[in-house]
Amino acid sequence: xxxxxxxxxxxxxxxxxxxxxxxxxxxxxxxxxxxxxxxxxxxxxxxxxxxxxxxxxxxxxxxxxxxxxxxxxxxxxxxxxxxxxxxxxxxxxxxxxxxxxxxxxxxxxxxxxxxxxxxxxxx
Numbered sequence: 001x002x003x004x005x006x007x008x009x010x011x012x013x014x015x016x017x018x019x020x021x022x023x024x025x026x027x028x029x030x031x032x033x034x035x036x037x038x039x040x041x042x043x044x045x046x047x048x049x050x051x052x053x054x055x056x057x058x059x060x061x062x063x064x065x066x067x068x069x070x071x072x073x074x075x076x077x078x079x080x081x082x083x084x085x086x087x088x089x090x091x092x093x094x095x096x097x098x099x100x101x102x103x104x105x106x107x108x109x110x111x112x113x114x115x116x117x118x119x120x121x122x123x
Contacts, residue, residue, distance in 0.1 A: 081105050 001007045018026065027033050084105055088098045 002009055002013070021029075081102075085098060085102050088101060093101075
């Protein structure tokens with residue numbers, strides 16, 4: 001009935017219809033389309049720097065102590081242990097020497113709770 005003109009469009013119907021269109025479509029309907037401005041490289045760098053600073057400030061605020069302590073620790077993995085052993089094999093060390101040094105390498109992280117910190121490494 002609204003389409004044929006027998007009833008007027010009420011505000012309630014208009015609000016409900018506007019809920020289904022995007023901001024861009026509304027701007028086109030009202031003729032208030034904003035002008036498109038070209039972005040320069042300086043704008044991109046400024047936005048990236050702002051995002052980076054905000055991200056770092058949020059990380060520092062909510063995870064400050066954890067991030068600082070995690071930055072000073074290295075979790076020892078099996079690959080970290082195997083790399084010096086492979087290097088010693090390439091240096092043509094004897095198998096007994098490699099076996100002894102591998103034993104030392106495997107026991108050191110266990111004594112340091114399986115992670116290396118700056119204090120533990122210096123000890």
